[in-house]
Amino acid sequence: MTDQDAATTSPGVADGPVSDRRLVTTVAAWRTDSSLEPPSEPLDEATWGRVLSAVTTERLAGLLSWAVASGDWPATDDQAKQVFELHRSWMAAALLLERELLDVIGAFAAAGVQAQVLKGTALAHLDYPDPSMRCFGDVDLLVPGPQIETARDLLVAAGGHRAYREPRPGYDRRFTKGLAVTTPNGFEIDLHRTLSPGPFGLALDLASLEADPDHFTVGGRSFAALGRPQRFLHACFHSMLGSAEPRLVPLRDLVQTAPTTAVEVEAVRALTERSRANVVVARAVRAARSTLGWQPPLVLRAWTDAYTETARDHRWLAGYLGEQRAYATQALTAVEAVPGGIGDKAAYLRAILFPVDADGLAGRKARFQRGLHALRRLVPTRR
Amino acid sequence: VTDPDPPSADRDPAPDVGGPVTLPPAANGNGNGNGHSDSHSDSHRDGHRDGHRDADGDGDGSSPSTAIAPGPAALDPDVVWVQAADALWRELPDAVVVLSPAGDDRREPLAISGPGAELWHVLAEPLTAAGAADALASVYDVDAETILGDLESVLAALVDAGVIVAAP
Numbered sequence: 051m052t053d054q055d056a057a058t059t060s061p062g063v064a065d066g067p068v069s070d071r072r073l074v075t076t077v078a079a080w081r082t083d084s085s086l087e088p089p090s091e092p093l094d095e096a097t098w099g100r101v102l103s104a105v106t107t108e109r110l111a112g113l114l115s116w117a118v119a120s121g122d123w124p125a126t127d128d129q130a131k132q133v134f135e136l137h138r139s140w141m142a143a144a145l146l147l148e149r150e151l152l153d154v155i156g157a158f159a160a161a162g163v164q165a166q167v168l169k170g171t172a173l174a175h176l177d178y179p180d181p182s183m184r185c186f187g188d189v190d191l192l193v194p195g196p197q198i199e200t201a202r203d204l205l206v207a208a209g210g211h212r213a214y215r216e217p218r219p220g221y222d223r224r225f226t227k228g229l230a231v232t233t234p235n236g237f238e239i240d241l242h243r244t245l246s247p248g249p250f251g252l253a254l255d256l257a258s259l260e261a262d263p264d265h266f267t268v269g270g271r272s273f274a275a276l277g278r279p280q281r282f283l284h285a286c287f288h289s290m291l292g293s294a295e296p297r298l299v300p301l302r303d304l305v306q307t308a309p310t311t312a313v314e315v316e317a318v319r320a321l322t323e324r325s326r327a328n329v330v331v332a333r334a335v336r337a338a339r340s341t342l343g344w345q346p347p348l349v350l351r352a353w354t355d356a357y358t359e360t361a362r363d364h365r366w367l368a369g370y371l372g373e374q375r376a377y378a379t380q381a382l383t384a385v386e387a388v389p390g391g392i393g394d395k396a397a398y399l400r401a402i403l404f405p406v407d408a409d410g411l412a413g414r415k416a417r418f419q420r421g422l423h424a425l426r427r428l429v430p431t432r433r
Numbered sequence: 434v435t436d437p438d439p440p441s442a443d444r445d446p447a448p449d450v451g452g453p454v455t456l457p458p459a460a461n462g463n464g465n466g467n468g469h470s471d472s473h474s475d476s477h478r479d480g481h482r483d484g485h486r487d488a489d490g491d492g493d494g495s496s497p498s499t500a501i502a503p504g505p506a507a508l509d510p511d512v513v514w515v516q517a518a519d520a521l522w523r524e525l526p527d528a529v530v531v532l533s534p535a536g537d538d539r540r541e542p543l544a545i546s547g548p549g550a551e552l553w554h555v556l557a558e559p560l561t562a563a564g565a566a567d568a569l570a571s572v573y574d575v576d577a578e579t580i581l582g583d584l585e586s587v588l589a590a591l592v593d594a595g596v597i598v599a600a601p
Contacts, residue, residue, distance in 0.1 A: 119526030134527045141523040142542035145532040148521050152534050182523040269534050270518040 070097065074104045078298035078342060080117045081179075082305045085343035088123045098129050102136065108298050111136045112183040140185040147171065148268050150237045151189050155273060157208065158193075163201045165191040165274070166263055168242060168284065169303075172275035175266035177306040185299075188238040192276070194260065195223050195243050202229060202241060209234035217405030225388070225398050227251045245284050246291040248380030249366040249387035255324040259283075279317040282307040283327065286334035290367075294375040296337040304338050310347045319353060326387075329363035362386075513600040514588065515559040520596040522553070529553050533595030543594045548573065548580075549587045559600040562588060 068089065076086040093101060105114050115137035117123035118130050125133070151171060158165050166172075170186020178184045193201045199222055206212060210231040216222050222229060228242035244251040245259070262277040276284060285307050288300035309315045322328050332354040338344045339351075346354070366387070369379030381402050388395045522531040528546035531553065545553055548569060555568045563577070566584055570577035591597035 115526055134525065137525055138528060138530055138544050141525060141530045142532075142544070144523065145521045145530060145542050149532060149534040180524065182525055269521050 070100050070104060073097070073101050074108060074110065075298060075341060077101075077105055077110045077114045077117065077123075078108070078302045079305075079344065080113050080122065082302070082342060083345045085345075088117065090124065092124045092126045092129060098125075102129075102132060105133075106136060109140075109185040109187070110298065110302075111140045112185050113302075116180070116183055137182070141182050144171075144174070144182075144186060146235075147186065147189050147237060150233060150235065150239070151273070152269050152271060154189065154191070154205070154239055155271075157204050158191075158201055161200055161204055163193060163197045163204070165193050165201065165241075166260065167266075167273045167275045168192050169288070171268070172264075172266065172273070173281065173285075173303050173306065175268065176264055176275060176278075177281065177303070184303075188240055190240045190242060192242045192245075192260070195256070198222050198226070198229075198241055198243050202231065205231040205233070205239055205241075210239070218401040219406075220397075221401045224394075225252070225401060245287045246370075247377065247384075248291070248369055249384040250287065250291055250325075250327055250330060250370075252384050252389065253326045253387040255321070258321050258324055278307060279309065279314065279321050282309060282318055283321055283325075283331065286331045287327070289334040289337055290330050291370045294370075294372055296334070296341060298341070301334075301338045301342055301344075304334055305342065305344055308335075308346060309350055312349050315347075315349045315353055326362075328357050329359050329367065332357040332359070333367075510561060510563060513559045513561055514556055514565065514592070514597050515600040516553070516556050517596050517598045522596070531591070531594065531596040535595055540594055543590065543596070545587070545591070548583070549591075552584065552587055553591070553596075556591075556597055 072086070073089070073093070076088055079086045080088070092098070102114075105111055111133065114123065115133045118125045118133055148171060151167065155165060155167075168190035170184055171189065174181040174184035174186065191201075202212070202222060210233050212229060212231050214229070216226075216229075222243070226243050227247040228240055228244070231239050231241065233239060244254050244256060246254075259276065259280050261280075263274040264277055264281075265272050265274055267273070275281070282304065285300055285303040289296045289304055292300060309318050318331065319328075322331050335346055335350060335354040339346060366383055368374055369376055369381075369383050385395050385399060388398045517533060517535070519534055520531055521534055522529055528544045529550045530542050530544050532542045533540050551569055551572055552565060555565050560568065562584055563581060565588070566577045566581035569575075569580050569584070573580070588597065
């Protein structure tokens with residue numbers, strides 16, 4: 051099957067009359083090596099309204115705005131005005147978040163917390179042709195496990211609100227994927243210890259993840275971000291493990307960070323093999339091809355096409371994908387990936403099954419039943 | 434078993450879904466306590482009505498710059514102006530959005546377009562108001578004296594926003 055075939059037959063992209071979904075996907079694929087082409091004339095108002103709404107939901111206003119401005123995406127004057135205004139709104143939000151980032155990183159640095167900027171902010175400045183092409187709605191930071199409690203406490207001491215409490219002391223430092231704190235200004239700061247919940251997050255080689263950071267400048271200040279191979283891996287994680295079906299912005303992030311040379315592919319491969327995440331990368335690249343109609347660099351395609359999935363891959367993926375996506379399933383399959391010995395796995399299980407601050411006996415019972423349900427769903431995949 | 438503390442991307446079935454931050458009303462100069470808006474129409478509409486001042490300086494009547502009294506220093510012919518080193522900004526197809534991170538008053542983002550946006554770019558290098566007017570005159574093929582008169586309110590707005598400062 052060619053990539054052109056894949057683009058026209060992938061789920062959510064209908065054949066025949068151009069669907070809204072396909073139009074939005076075309077926005078996500080704009081100016082990539084993609085087979086998807088923008089419309090040849092301005093959309094009718096009804097279709098435009100639906101597409102603009104979806105573009106907002108999918109955080110693609112920056113790409114559509116520049117596509118319209120360049121003339122690649124035909125639009126009426128009113129349509130251009132609407133998307134430009136929408137773009138302004140997103141970028142105003144981005145600047146407010148970057149101001150928050152300056153405050154947070156300043157406080158962290160004063161306390162000796164070494165954070166790397168993840169996702170939207172870093173990708174906008176490091177990987178997109180112009181930072182205004184990448185919209186984002188929160189601040190994401192990777193904080194080393196031993197420092198995450200300090201980082202969390204700093205945000206809370208500054209008036210931040212954490213929605214969920216730590217299930218047991220030490221869980222944040224040892225096992226959590228991350229935690230979210232809402233600042234007094236209403237902005238969300240996500241502190242990540244690793245890149246996903248469940249087994250893939252726990253198996254990730256964190257030392258390699260934090261190695262060889264890149265830097266970018268915002269407001270005259272330099273920020274550390276993941277290195278490019280690590281950013282690509284994160285985009286793959288976000289695409290395949292962040293939602294039951296891959297979303298468009300992470301797929302576009304994947305394209306923007308994709309390795310293009312044999313040396314770059316080898317750097318990614320070394321990282322993913324240490325983290326037992328080859329299947330995540332292989333599937334994410336396939337998803338970007340089928341959804342965006344993207345033609346990956348040959349060296350990347352050769353590697354990901356050649357990868358043979360294992361029984362463990364299927365077992366670990368079970369909790370992330372499709373209708374079976376459930377945190378409970380991820381949590382149980384993660385036991386296998388908990389670093390350390392039997393004592394560490396026991397501590398992990400104790401934290402997720404018997405949190406000290408559960409909502410009384412009823413809460414514990416409900417928790418246990420959800421775990422049991424997840425275990426039953428996992429059994430067929432073990433056969 | 435439930436995720437004890439998932440970041441939003443894992444908590445929401447559509448993890449990254451959300452509209453832009455609804456910008457703070459001009460009156461309070463602080464966050465709105467909302468942070469995210471999931472409504473396209475609300476965030477879109479309110480973001481512009483309440484969040485932006487449009488200092489476009491293009492004379493189309495959309496600029497509220499007349500509401501901002503120019504500071505006396507803005508017209509001092511000897512003052513050299515330049516973009517603040519810590520200014521946050523984004524280039525858009527039809528505008529530049531700028532924000533100063535400095536100070537405790539939590540200023541709002543400012544959208545500037547047309548000649549106002551061009552002024553922002555010109556002031557990447559230190560210039561007096563007259564120097565900036567000369568630079569813009571060459572861009573727009575308009576008499577520098579005329580531009581200098583129109584420049585006053587836009588420059589004042591940018592200085593007021595903290596994104597243009599007197600060069601050291």
